Structure formats: C-alpha cells, structure tokens
Amino acid sequence: MTTAKTTKKAAKPTRRRAAKPALYEASNDELIEFYRQMLMIRRFEEKAGQMYGMGLIGGFCHLYIGQEAVAVGVQTALKDGDSVITGYREHGHMIAAGCDPRGVMAELTGRSGGVSRGKGGSMHMFDPARGFYGGHGIVGAQVSLGTGLGFAAKYRKSDNVSIAYFGDGAANQGQVYESFNMARIWNLPVIYIIENNQYAMGTSVARASSEIELYRRGESFRIPGKQVDGMNVLAVRAAMDEAVAHCRAGEGPFILEMKTYRYRGHSMSDPAKYRSKEEVQKMRAEHDSIDQLKQMILDQGIMDEAGLKDIDREIKAAVADAATFATECPEPDLSELYTDVLA
C-alpha cells in the first residue's frame, strides 16, 4: 500500500473537531422516506420485543429503539458497492440497508426462512447482496473486519466506502485502535460510526472512558472526527455526506460519533437499573428522532396527520406480515445442521 500520502501529511496534522452542526437539506420526498424507514425500524423492534416476551425469539435480543436516526441517516448516504458491518444490535441497520423484514424476523425466530436460514440468530445476520456483512457478536470485532472491507475497496481501486458501526463500549477495545492505525497508514476508505448511546450494557461512558468525547479517539492517529446529534436524521445525513466525500476522494478514514440513546435495556433481559426512568422519559419526550421528524413534516405542511397515519398503517401491516411469516415458517430441516460448515 502506498504510504506516500501519510508521509507528506505528517508535517501538517489534520485534527478536525466538532464543527458547527450542519443539517442535510432534504427534499420533501426524502423527509417522508426517512420517516417511513425510521418508523419501520421502530415498529419492527417493538414487535421483536413483543415476540421475545412470547417466547418466540430465543437467546439474546438487542433492540435498536431510540437510535433509528443513525441507521437511516447513514445508510441513505451510501451507494451500490459500499459495505456496512456492525455489532449485535443490528436489526435496525439491516432494515435500513433494505434487507427483507421477513427474513430478519424469521432469523430472530430461528426459522428456515431466516436470512441465515436459522443458523445465525439475532446477533449473526448477513446480507452481502445488499453490502451488509453482519451482525457480529464479539464486541469490537467488526471494527477490524470493517477495516478489511475498506481495504478490499481500495485494493480493487473502487471508490466504495466501508461503514463500521460500533458502540461506546466497543470504543474501549484494543483492536479498534489497531484498526484506526492501519486505516490511516494506508488511507483506507472506512467511516467509523460510534453509536454512543451512553451505556455499554450498564456502564456509562463517564465510568468507562478516560476521554468521553469519543469523536476525539482518532486524534493520535490523525483521523478526523466529528460529534453528531444522532437523534436528528438530518444532522446524521449531513455528517455522513462529508465523511463519504472525504473517503471517496481517497483522503482516508473518518470518525463520526453519533450521540444517541437506547430506550430499552441493553438486551431483553436487562432491567436497566443503572439509569433512572426519568432520564429515559426525558430523552423520549424531548429528543425522540421520529417525533422530531414528524413534527417537522407537519409544521412544513409536507404531509398531514391523515397521510402519516396511512404510512403508519402500511408499516404495521408489513411488520405483522413479517411476524406471521417468522412464526409460521418451519424450523430448519435437521439436515441443515451439517451444511455451510465448509464450502
């Protein structure tokens, strides 16, 4: 890999910090589409939570509720050939990437119609046809893997970018910094999206991180970073457009810290005793990404209540259809036990 660029830049550090918040100027159609996708993720996750409670979904199940603006703002900035990789809170990322809700829900229920034919489960789902490379259960692993997807994009001399999502918890894993270093040495087109929902399971960022401004974690690698209001899809999208342009131009990696919040526990089995009900309530009431966007659509007269209700109804029907499919679809044939171990 060429290192000439790094050498040249060494004299002049590129240390970008939070610039003024910018908002993406969306068309009316785009605003409606963002709303539709975010609501789809929320309703899908609510249904998943419900089905978990009914015993239809096993194991661990990490819901994305509250963080929808991040996945939608990020994904809509991408083009064909770009790749996305993430951790185990990935249902929302998949829906945003255009994966079939039926396949995702049927994977949660461990059925033959699941995207991994029932062999992956909630934390291990893939859809490479849509550039989605998982779904990884080991905290931080996706950061190195995503750096490798960025390496592949550059190796093939494409202008594609690689998105590696991770949380504030994974941000303390050593391999994250090994990856930052290599991505910058070789100027790989990787956008590191730190979804800072403020709790790594039950440990707050303040208790676990010596530097709580996570967008600054790339400074000693000379990777520019920005902090973004992750509860505002237009802020997310604007930041993404900047990061994507940086990567496609061959300028190397970029870090976006999305300040976000999850309303539910870490997983379905987490009673969330480490934070107050009031804190959660305040976020929901004052910062909810879907409510904010809905209000904007109504205020600007882009669509009226009745129109939004129609969208809501369509989404509920789609989610119900996915749930029915995931419940009625048979479990994998026992012969599947031995397939897909090796090529």
Added chain:
Amino acid sequence: MAIEITMPALSPTMEKGTLAKWLKKEGDTVEAGDVLAEIETDKATMEVEAVDEGTIAKILIAEGTDDVPVGQPIAILAEEDEDPANVCVASKAEAAPAPAPAVEAPAAAPAAPIAAAPTLADPAIPAGTQMVSLTVREALRDAMAEEMRKDGDVFVMGEEVAEYQGAYKVTQGLLQEFGADRVIDTPITEHGFAGLGAGAAFSGLKPVIEFMTFNFAMQAIDHIINSAAKTRYMSGGLVQCPIVFRGPNGAASRVGAQHSQNYAAWYAHVPGLKVIAPYDAADCKGLLKAAIRDPNPVVFLENELMYGESFDVPDLDDYVLPIGKARIYREGTDVTIVSYSITVGEALKAADKLAEQGISAEVIDLRTIRPLDIETVIESVKKTNRCVVAEEGWPQCSVASDVSAQLMEKAFDWLDAPVTRVNSVDVPLPYANNLEKAAVVNADKIVEAAKAVCYTE
C-alpha cells in the same frame, strides 16, 4: 596470549553460515566495535564486530567459504604486546574435555536387523517427474508467488513480510515481484490485521496472513475462530472467508516457553477451519497452493527448524496436493507411527533404529490435521495392529489424543496393544539446553514407545 575469533551464532537456530566477506585483512589493527566480516545465514547477512582490540594476526577462513560451523575459529587476533607474526593460541579444542562416551545399554539378544524400507514417493506425483531440491522456505515462497501470479485477489500481509523480506525470509523477493499493494507490511498488530484480513476475505479477496510465529496469533485467535471459521455457518452460506493464516508453529531452538507452543490441536478443534501441518518441502508447496485456492479459512502451520531443510520437490508448473490426505512416508508391517510436521523426521529416524532391531515400522505423515485422514491410519493399523502417535506438543487434548480415541472407536478389534502417545513433556517449554531436549519428542522416545507396543524389551 592471542585471541581466537570464532564463527558467531547469529540466530537461535543457526548452526553454520557463509563467511561472505572480510572487511579487515591480516596486519590491520582493530578497535572493539569495528566490523570485521560479513556472515550470511539462511535468513540474513550480518556484520561481525570485534569484541577485543588488537591486530589481525591470521585469517583462518577465507571469504566465500560456505557452511562454516558456529564456534569454528575464523581468525586470530594478536593483543597489544604480542608480535602478530608469532602468535600462540591455546586451542580450545585441546582444552575442552573429551565428550563422555555414550553409555550403550547392553543389548539383550537383539533381533536380527532388517533393511529399512525406502521413503515412498507421494502417489500424487506422476511417475517420471523431474525433481528439484528446494528448502522448505523456498517451497513456501514459490507456492505463494505462483498463486499470486495466477490470481490478482491473492495478497500477503504481516509483520516484516515486505521490505525486511520476511522475519524468517519466507516471503523473500515477493515485494520486488508483486509490489507494495500486494505484499504489505503491517504494524505489530496481530489482532487488528487478522481481523482486517478476514474482512477483506468476506468481500472475496484471498489474503495470506503471515504471523511471525503462531505464538503471536493468540492475540488474533478470536478473529481466526469467531470471524473466519464461523461466518459461513452463521450466515447460512452467504458469506465466505477464503483466507490463509500461516507462519511457524511449535518449538524452535531455545526461545523459551512463550515462543515454543504447538497450536495444531487448538485449531484442529474448530469446525469451519482447515488445519495443515506439513513436514517436507514438496508437501509444503503443494499444500500451501491448495490452501490459498481453498474457499475456506485455512490455518497453515510451518516449523522454523524445517525452513532451511532441503527436500526433493516435483519440478511441475502447478504442483497442488489435496487437503485432508495423509501420506504413508515409509511402509512397514510391525507398528504404525503416526506423526505430522517436524516430528515426522523423528519418526523416520525412529523407524531406522527400529529396523536395526528387527522391527518394521510404517510411518504416516498426517499432513492435514483437520479434516483428519483417519482412514489411512486405520488401514495401516489393520496391517500392523499396533500404533504410536508422536507429536511435538502437550499430551492432554492433543492431536495424538484424538487419533488414539478414534482408533479405539473405529479400529478396536484390530489392535493388539494400547495406542500409545508420545508427546512433549507436560510443562511450559524450558530454556536450558538439557531441559529443552528432555522436554521435546525425539526418535529415542518414539523407539521406546514402539518397542513397548510390540512387547519387546
């Protein structure tokens, strides 16, 4: 008293080297720290510095001399008050005590010796094939170079693989032929670059990830197992990971416990991986080429002590061997010795010693540890009815344990004696020369076990 300058040991495994060039001549005065000569080992060219000051009285080994053993005097240095023309050296060889004669156990009515069976040609090699002598190191390099010429998606990544030409010189010349986009030096970042390689393989590239040794791959084992081995299954076959993790494995020479472990059993435990641990240069070449072409993640375990060993390699344009096939290295009728990697050499020596004592041993090189070719072992045991499994590595949950268990399950009725494991001693590998020798597997230990299962003293 003049000082003898001897051939220095420049690496843990160096036994001899080439005296490439003298930088001082007879009559020159030298200060401590002056460069006296250049020595070429199989890994590198190194400079030899003077430790003492004085005048070069005599050069004993001319430049250009190959295979100068470590410890051999190469020059004589006259000290300040000495006449260089008339130096006197107390020869160390004379002063050294004579080696104690080996204690021969009285042979208790030895059986008549039999002729040792010749090494069998690999049946995969077409009859009449021209052979060429290559070191294991060259065979591995050639395998990578040939695959890189054929397929632009193959690249090599690791610590010191490019500009340094490989920490053990296995990747020598690859940077010059394929350029820095395909032969990539990494930072010291095993966890990170193993993951990066796996991610690149998800997208269809075919990385060859070199670990400087597999001891360092423990930093990366999460990606080898959780990311590379399991993803095909977890994705229902949607995502592949065609990657090779390769590098030296097992004990080298007196590098201590943290640099001397055999990981074959660790990786062989994992479904979704293929694990290859070849012995000779031909198998190294044919199997590494197969590993690079294989659509699955492959762990390819080499051995540092074998890198400089030469073997006949078929002189074919494209010599590829099947993964998962053991090889009968030598035929025999009385006992089967199963082994892999460097220990095959000890098994062959053991077979020679056993032949002298009238016991005909069949030596099987597993070559691939996963999938394990137990059928070839069973077929042999049906003939010999006795089996010893020899492996450099700890005994508990070892490859030898697994071969033993499978023979018990699948060939119980064919066995006339318990299958016996010969493993390294169950301790972290010690540094002291005598302790290290005592800890690892050698031919004598294999002979002892083979005689025991043959019920001969």
